[in-house]
Amino acid sequence: MNTHFFSDTRVMFGRTMRHVTRSLDTIITVTIMPIAFMLLFVYVFGGAINSGSGSYVNYLLPGILLIAIASGISYTAYRLFNDLQSGIFERYHSMPIARSSVLWGHVLTSLVSNAISVVVIVLVALLMGFRSSAGVLAWLAVAGILIVFTLALTWIAVIAGLSAKSTDGAAAFAYPIIFLPFVSSAFVPTASMPGPVRAFAENQPVTSIVNTIRALLEQQPVGSEIWTALAWCVGVLVVAYAFAMVAYRRKIA
Amino acid sequence: MAQSHSAIVATGLRKSYGKQVVLDGIDLDIPSGTIFALLGPNGAGKTTIVRILTTLLKPDAGTMRVNGFDVLSQAARVRESISLTGQFAAVDEILTGRENLIMIAELRQVKHAGKVADDLLAQFGLADAARRRVSTYSGGMRRRLDIAMSLIGNPRVIFLDEPTTGLDPEARIEVWRVIQNLANSGTTVFLTTQYLDEAEKLANRIAILHEGTIIVTGTLEELRKLLPPAKVEYVERQPTLEEIFLAIVGSDKSDKKEQQ
Secondary structure: OHHHHHHHHHHHHHHHHHHHHOOHHHHHHHHHHHHHHHHHHHHHHHHHOOOOOOOHHHHHHHHHHHHHHHHHHHHHHHHHHHHHHHOHHHHHHOOOOOOHHHHHHHHHHHHHHHHHHHHHHHHHHHHOOOOOOOOHHHHHHHHHHHHHHHHHHHHHHHHHHHHOOOHHHHHHOHHHHHHHHHHOOOOOOHHHOOHHHHHHHHHOHHHHHHHHHHHHHOOOOOOOHHHHHHHHHHHHHHHHHHHHHHHHHHHHO | OHHHHEEEEEEEEEEEEOOEEEEEEEEEEEEOOOEEEEEOOOOOOHHHHHHHHOOOOOOOEEEEEEOOEEOOOOHHHHHHHEEEEOOOOOOOOOOEHHHHHHHHHHHOOOOOHHHHHHHHHHHOOOHHHOOOEHHHOOHHHHHHHHHHHHHOOOOOEEEEEOOOOOOOHHHHHHHHHHHHHHHHOOOEEEEEEOOHHHHHHHOOEEEEEEOOEEEEEEOHHHHHHOOOOOOOOOOOOOOOHHHHHHHHHHHHHHHHHHHO
């Protein structure tokens, strides 16, 4: 049965990728919106934000990428939920295919579509004056962190897509995740925040991820923060995957 | 020996959700190459039976064989030899009709997926709409595409769960014709319906599901014998609204089709 896993996953991936590329709504939300945020913060609020030395685009970019990924995965949940609602999920499961390829198709699509929006956003940031002296290794490290981050959020999206009762519910879980970067070091340094907020901001996952990516791009030492960032991403990934499997088994039982 | 001629055999099928008993001991024996209609009102458990027989749901008790394979222990073999058309047309709205068919052909490892798709599109009168997104299709077109998708890979048993619910009379008759053709080609059709006339028109064998059990099963002739003998009465038979509708609307359309 597993002999077809790769070819089945490829078919599923091709299908869901078409859902992304043929949906203007998805493209706007996952690419245009983060770019609009970046424009807004750099050219409207940026002048009033003291992020230390250096350009504000450089400071802002990591947080914008995380927001783009967080809004991207809400569509993963939405697409999965629609498959369950429309009966397509059951049709696949009554067919002689590797059943898990249905989920993996969605997961791969999530990874690839988010990677595309990240690349587009970085290109726009370059036009806006973003510069990095980072070498290939540092960029690879940034890509690696973003991939693990996307995977972790994608499996959260799978839980939401499998267990949601409505379309709105399937997408709504992403809002708190999209909001997290605002209460982190993504837009302003945490030192400017009042005590309890600062304590939250400094100890939530986004800050360590943002700081790590920023340090990598600016060729600063990453210190122990990269391990904190990776621990968060991998930890969330493992827990989310486990719960997603529980939700999946409940669905197909 | 009897089993080798049966496409579907089920004995003592039971399923409950909590305290609610949905299926309370279902027995089925469906010969190969026949159209079997499972008749019952909404909520009678028709879909539950279909989901169990198509390996989507595990029963609480009972044994089932489809095409000779045990549904519980040989689920993968069962899936190779069946096809399910669910209650709601399970087609991908964002893909075109052709892409939907190619996708299923690729998943079923069918060679020349494009040709298979084109043949089916022609056979189901969807050739003109082949490259349009399914979201622009009418209900009847979706259902036809849905059934076309189920034929890929030539499964020996096809499950059709309320295939004509929500269709207009013309689309309904088209679906009936498709089902009839299937049975003529030797495929076993397991059909659920809440329409008496549908079962009467199509099925070789009919079972009536009521409150979790099959209360009668047999051919239409056998079922007729259960009733008191026919009385001769004089009744003026008015045309049904369906007949009037089809006389007015249907004739135009079929002319156009013949012209094409």
